[in-house]
Amino acid sequence: MTEQPADITDEERREALLEDSPEEAAARAPGVVETGNEAVDEVIRSLESLDAVPVDEHVALFEKAHEQLRATLSGAGDDAS
Numbered sequence: 001m002t003e004q005p006a007d008i009t010d011e012e013r014r015e016a017l018l019e020d021s022p023e024e025a026a027a028r029a030p031g032v033v034e035t036g037n038e039a040v041d042e043v044i045r046s047l048e049s050l051d052a053v054p055v056d057e058h059v060a061l062f063e064k065a066h067e068q069l070r071a072t073l074s075g076a077g078d079d080a081s
Helices: 010-019 022-028 038-047 055-074
Strands: none
Touching (some): 038 055
């Protein structure tokens, strides 16, 4: 595993994670989750700021995320030949 400087950008971190094995990537950035599916990754990113949202708004955010994930899953394979 390669050490990274503290001032590394998010994009540089993503590039480094792509080069790592899954174990190395998890050890380097345990909070970063990427699935490879942009729609799913966007939903995950939308939940990263959950700590800044009042608890009474969490259910609505989870319901929206769930709806988006269901829509993505229902369309899975539509563009496959």
